[in-house]
Amino acid sequence: xxxxxxxxxxxxxxxxxxxxxxxxxxxxxxxxxxxxxxxxxxxxxxxxxxxxxxxxxxxxxxxxxxxxxxxxxxxxxxxxxxxxxxxxxxxxxxxxxxxxxxxxxxxxxxxxxxxxxxxxxxxxxxxxxxxxxxxxxxxxxxxxxxxxxxxxxxxxxxxxxxxxxxxxxxxxxxxxxxxxxxxxxxxxxxxxxxxxxxxxxxxxxxxxxxxxxxxxxxxxxxxxxxxxxxxxxxxxxxxxxxxxxxxxxxxxxxxxxxxxxxxxxxxxxxxxxxxxxxxxxxxxxxxxxxxxxxxxx
Numbered sequence: 001x002x003x004x005x006x007x008x009x010x011x012x013x014x015x016x017x018x019x020x021x022x023x024x025x026x027x028x029x030x031x032x033x034x035x036x037x038x039x040x041x042x043x044x045x046x047x048x049x050x051x052x053x054x055x056x057x058x059x060x061x062x063x064x065x066x067x068x069x070x071x072x073x074x075x076x077x078x079x080x081x082x083x084x085x086x087x088x089x090x091x092x093x094x095x096x097x098x099x100x101x102x103x104x105x106x107x108x109x110x111x112x113x114x115x116x117x118x119x120x121x122x123x124x125x126x127x128x129x130x131x132x133x134x135x136x137x138x139x140x141x142x143x144x145x146x147x148x149x150x151x152x153x154x155x156x157x158x159x160x161x162x163x164x165x166x167x168x169x170x171x172x173x174x175x176x177x178x179x180x181x182x183x184x185x186x187x188x189x190x191x192x193x194x195x196x197x198x199x200x201x202x203x204x205x206x207x208x209x210x211x212x213x214x215x216x217x218x219x220x221x222x223x224x225x226x227x228x229x230x231x232x233x234x235x236x237x238x239x240x241x242x243x244x245x246x247x248x249x250x251x252x253x254x255x256x257x258x259x260x261x262x263x264x265x266x267x268x269x270x271x272x273x274x275x276x277x278x279x280x281x282x283x284x285x286x287x288x289x290x291x292x293x294x295x296x297x
Contacts, residue, residue, distance in 0.1 A: 038061070154189065220246070
């Protein structure tokens, strides 16, 4: 852990470092033996130095694992899919913010999510020991998909989650890393929004925490003003922000999953900037945190 990031300017002494560890202790005790679902967005991997960002994220997950917390990583890869489509000369088409996914685009998405992004995350985690197992939502019926809209092609919603495989891996002290390609009862694959899938997996496992790592510093009251980041927000307040248009675009599925998790008595939910060094540790193990926590009043 990069202790200085938690201390601010000048906080380099041994006593300061010890204070950070002491601050983390009650949070570690609270989560030890419990599951934390972390959605790692493709946007978090698209910063100035993606390799360093991924290495920092992997170190955070490895530390959670080392202190007895059970992480499940669910990942997207929208920017990476778009990049690969461009390389192959295919022009993306979007409707209401969703990628129209014909058969060729679906194969590109599977190739990128399962064959590239998933493997990169698994490899980064395994640098800290043989921790991770890469999965697709198609494996063992983990994610059953239902078609969202024929006009969108092979874009699916989560119809059901069979978390038995994930629970078995967690019991074996392994970290499941899930690419969100699901399939229907006939074996047809669908690309599923990773934000929605992470919320559904957190509910099914079940998890004590649901964390979204993205490319903004949490949920903002004014989307154009980073200083308006909310440290803590209730589901009712989020409903108002969505209704006013302050929460829009790609943030809506995250917010919807957070609201559902909290209102159904499930995990506490967090949204934070996954590009910031060790943001996950700072959010979970410090009083102030670095993102937005969604919780009941």
